[in-house]
Amino acid sequence: MATPPTAAQRIPNQENLLLDYVHRLESHKQDRHAVHIHLSALKPQNRRDHHIRMAANTFDPLIKMLDGQLFQLHNSDLFFIYKHTAQNDVETSILKLRFLFSDDPLMAGADEGDNTKFRTYFDVERDYETILALVRQFVHDEGQEDEAEEDEKNSKAALQAKQSTGEPLTPRVLGRVEQALQRADLSNMVRRQFICGLIGQAAPQPLFSELFISIADLRETLMPGVNVTESPWLFQHLTESLDRRMLAMLSKSNDNSITGEISINLNVSTLLSPEFMQFDDAVPASMRGSVVVELQKLDIFSDLNAFLFASEFAKDRGYRICIDGLTYETVAFVNREKLGADMVKLIWDQELVDTIGKAKASEIVSDMGNSRIILCRCDTDGAIEFGQSIGISMFQGRHIENLIAEDARRREMEMAKRRSQNLDFID
């Protein structure tokens, strides 16, 4: 068994405390029960710190009455050991938790039987050996996890973990970052990702490319160790500064790579600002039609009138409007046609399959207009397969980038082959 790292040994972790407790329980197992609540199986967005804290709070009254002992495991699971007399109260607490997380797919279906996906009950006397083995496993896993944390497979989760421990983005930090932003050379942080038409197995057809400033790079360079996700409003303010920098870059750019059909992400406030007017001056009128302005869905809900005014103005100037950032949950709130947008971007999420389902998703797509919806953040083949099955034909994401690269390689090889054949022919 792996020994937990020193830090964990200094402060006994919950797993070790639980193991200790279970050992001591051996001599008075009678009338003791336990419940293991699998919060770790909830969707990541439903098991942030405050969720776990509030879930654990549900057991406060029972703990105060000395009816039981709660352990909060490292993986977010809860383990509660209690006296049999508290069984009804425990069940009520579990019911409350089910209600709290009722929007999570884990709660789908009826709460039947003794052991559902959400919780497992144990009779300590009967199941003592099982519990002991399980808790030993917890201790083992915890030790492993500490070591493995660094090379977390899911890099996004790792990034999130890193961010959640950083310095919070305070107004002063924001002010400093925005000052630095004015001097920083952002051109090497500009990324480009293609939105492609993809029908059947045919090679992806690039339609336009989104230009954006990589927030990850920006963090590394200008605000290492700053946690940007915890202050959403300040982050929004930062995006306004980024908008202006992006527009300035595009206005001045004599870089040939920034041509062709492009899209840029802007706040509505930016679209109405003098900076956008300068950009508008710099873009030849004929090119405006090939610029797609992506507006965040949040802007619709923050000031609908401003949103309508700004998009009307931009469309009149010849730009096309795309509503960005729709999720499987928010898509139901957006009526593309009424809002006058040319396109919408829907973020790929497994929940589209699991929670929304194919039938409903197809309906959403045809309501939006098949040719008006882009499935973005497609990291896997599965995303594209599902997208195609519900009528979507425009895609964006890492997987698409891979397909483009693959296609380019294939063509190059074909060219090389043809060239060598030509040489053969000449010979």
Added chain:
Amino acid sequence: MADTSSTVTSVSDRRSPESSLLDHVGRVAHSRSGRFAVQIHLSQLRPHNRKPHHIRIAARSFDSVLNSAESNLYVLSSNDLVLICKDVRIEDIDLVIDKLCSLFRNDPLTAGGRRRSREEFTSWFDFEIEYDTFLQNVREMADGQSGGLGQTEDASAGRGLGMGFVGEALDPFSLAKVNDSLNRTRVDDMIQQQPAVIIGADGTERILFQENYLSIAELQRRIAPGYNLISNQWLFQHLTQTVDRRILATLIRDDYETLAEPISINLNIATVLSNDFKRFDEVVAEFTEKVVIELQQIDVFSDLDNFYYTRNWLKDRGYRVLLDGLNPVSLHYFDPGLLEADFYKVGWGLEFTETESAQEHDDIGEAINKIGAERFIVARAETEESVRWALTFGIRRFQGYFIDELVQRQIEKEGHLAGPTNKQVH
């Protein structure tokens, strides 16, 4: 492309645009042929439709006309635009004015019958015939301006916001300072109450709840004089998190068992999930039905998962959840009922309803019916008109200045106002 930036004269120039315009008109006194002026009365738009960005964009729409050599556009201090040109086709200008009409189609000035509104929206002056009239007009404008610079700023401050919200825009550093002083300032006496009431069939009002809020105008006056706290939406949103904490710290001292009327508080979702709220929740204990939590629409949509979780938790504890930040137009665009709140607050405003078509009115009615009129509260009810509008949908719950007066009158008459007669306030 013509140098449009120099032909568009803005108020920031050292000379007033009126005097530049007067010069221009004087200069062409002897070459009137083919010349004419068009005045576009943007000053007649509703205040919320003539903020700086509206005027900037309206002026910009004339770019195509300004490409020709002898055209100049003046943006007057009143927000009116004056275009002076020579031998430009009327059709080309009409095209631009059509665009403007469409841009401002939610304003009564440009809504309605095309012909009529066009006449009110613009005035045309042929220099060959009406030069003297126009010159006289411009002289008056220039005279009026020299004595009253700055007057226009007052007039364009929205009615709802009033004069309290002028001043330097907030930036992250000034926000940090404001935040710090807010954390140190006693806010008890800045907390105000405004009732939301139910108007019964017999016309009498009953209190639904008292909203407890921190007056932002007062806050600005006291801790940030010279700054405009609401100048940037995101920085203001961030500030509200501190406001939340300060309000909770005050409300935590109340006794909820003996509280006569239910209260409501506006909170960020992040605040509800914080330890500050946990402490408040412990004080409220089992009297949660006396507390309505108002959540802002923008906050809700910034993280729906968090909202669903928070809403469930609040409802489970017995609080009632109110979705704030809707307006009559938004009801036309999406269905807030999907959010399953207990109450929905719609901020009334003449700007939303005066150009409402019969079809739009019906659509809104349908949206309200689907959710249930008894869940709606019409806020910012400032006039009788707002109440009439709401009643057409069967909405009987209100909040606003107009209601405050009604309540005051009833209290003067009867000495008190009935609270909710039972728990079933909705």
